Amino acid sequence: MAESAPNPSLIISQLKITSSNGQFVTLYNTTSATLDMSKYQLAYFNSYDLTKATSSRLIALSGYLPPHSYYMVNDSALLLCYQMSVDSVSLGFSSTAGMVEVIALNQTSVGGSVVSAMQDYVGWSKTATAGAQTLPSSVNAFLQRQPLDASGKPKITSAGEGSWIQVQPDGNNPCNVVTYSTNPIPINIGLNQLLPSTEPPVIIVDQPVDAVSAPVFPSADIGLKAPTISELLPNPSGSGNDSVDEYIELYNPNDTSFDLSGFVLQSGIATLRKYTFPSNTLLSPNSFTACYSETTGLNLSNNGGLVKLLDPFGNSISATAQYGSAKDGTAWALANGKWSWSSQSTPNASNIIKVIATTKNKKATKSKSLTSKGKVKAASKTKKLQTAKLTSSYSEPPAQAAVKIWTIAIVGLLALLYACYEYRTDLSNIVFKFRRHLKDRRGVRP
Numbered sequence: 001m002a003e004s005a006p007n008p009s010l011i012i013s014q015l016k017i018t019s020s021n022g023q024f025v026t027l028y029n030t031t032s033a034t035l036d037m038s039k040y041q042l043a044y045f046n047s048y049d050l051t052k053a054t055s056s057r058l059i060a061l062s063g064y065l066p067p068h069s070y071y072m073v074n075d076s077a078l079l080l081c082y083q084m085s086v087d088s089v090s091l092g093f094s095s096t097a098g099m100v101e102v103i104a105l106n107q108t109s110v111g112g113s114v115v116s117a118m119q120d121y122v123g124w125s126k127t128a129t130a131g132a133q134t135l136p137s138s139v140n141a142f143l144q145r146q147p148l149d150a151s152g153k154p155k156i157t158s159a160g161e162g163s164w165i166q167v168q169p170d171g172n173n174p175c176n177v178v179t180y181s182t183n184p185i186p187i188n189i190g191l192n193q194l195l196p197s198t199e200p201p202v203i204i205v206d207q208p209v210d211a212v213s214a215p216v217f218p219s220a221d222i223g224l225k226a227p228t229i230s231e232l233l234p235n236p237s238g239s240g241n242d243s244v245d246e247y248i249e250l251y252n253p254n255d256t257s258f259d260l261s262g263f264v265l266q267s268g269i270a271t272l273r274k275y276t277f278p279s280n281t282l283l284s285p286n287s288f289t290a291c292y293s294e295t296t297g298l299n300l301s302n303n304g305g306l307v308k309l310l311d312p313f314g315n316s317i318s319a320t321a322q323y324g325s326a327k328d329g330t331a332w333a334l335a336n337g338k339w340s341w342s343s344q345s346t347p348n349a350s351n352i353i354k355v356i357a358t359t360k361n362k363k364a365t366k367s368k369s370l371t372s373k374g375k376v377k378a379a380s381k382t383k384k385l386q387t388a389k390l391t392s393s394y395s396e397p398p399a400q401a402a403v404k405i406w407t408i409a410i411v412g413l414l415a416l417l418y419a420c421y422e423y424r425t426d427l428s429n430i431v432f433k434f435r436r437h438l439k440d441r442r443g444v445r446p
Helices: 362-390 398-422 424-443
Strands: 010-016 024-029 040-045 056-060 070-074 084-088 097-107 114-125 142-146 163-169 177-179 228-233 247-252 264-267 273-276 287-292 307-310 316-319 331-335 338-342
Touching: 010 097, 010 114, 228 287, 228 307, 228 316, 398 424
Parallel strands: 070 084
Antiparallel strands: 010 024, 010 142, 024 070, 040 056, 040 097, 097 114, 142 163, 163 177, 228 247, 228 331, 247 287, 264 273, 264 307, 307 316, 331 338
């Protein structure tokens, strides 16, 4: 087992085991340096008492973790309420008992021996027992590390130190947590990385990062809200030039400037195009800034697309809803948490939503409806024929169906002939009467 390291650089801050919608472990960077997560591992045992453990595994981590920020290892979709890195892997932690350790790996030289040092650990049990944390009975609750410093961050100086409390998401606001008890008490998480923007909620996705040159997060941005993409103009009207007049508008909700150095604008769905902001690119406080294609080189598709704003680590901090076909001069704008088309574009200013009026030709609609119904019927008939061909081995073959038809015809003919034979006398009288009547009528003619 790895030796415990003094002043651990990476500690466990949250742990969720009893869950109907996934498990997670949240780690916290206690240092002022960016950590290369490929040099850390999680060691898992299916018992907090290693003499009783029957299985174990190592979980490799990846990416980079900024100073004083959080890294979550999870195995399901989660609602993220603040800036963090996410690594989705299959956890499979036992809900009866277990233990997780954070291990740092250090190689003395290239090709040399690897030295491991345990940074932190926590054991758990379904029932109260010495040496393990008691798991909450609610599937929505999880464990959170104590104590916290003045900024609301875990304050741990050695592995396994501190205590744990049971918390759960607030029913009125899932991004707040309260103590798991009969009288919930709000808890201040106190994160000072990028906080959620005013609108829309920030969704963070971990992306691969070049291991040769680690990105740098602007220190001036720590504690600020993330900028928001507020408007797009994919198809300028009139004589507008797409390579010059298209723009992506950003909104800075902070009372101070936001440093965009190293941040990335990404456009497209299947084919991605990126523009990295150069050093000392600042967004003015509480203002809108239009980034024109003449500067960014990003051409927005007129037939549908998507735009994201990525931080220097490749995490998505703001994204538009996917848009469809763009008419001339219409802006894809954000208002009250929803994206919609507006006939008025407002670069470098608050959005003005002017709904585009649409008219419908009832006659054309009816004709189209009738045509659609005809196509549906034809398609349905074709589909039935194709289904009959595909399933002929399970139904009666066509040749056998033809034999049945001829058999019925022959039987019907024989029945008719038999009826004629049976009532031959009556038929003969009818013919005689008809001929007699015809002869009489000829005799009375002048």
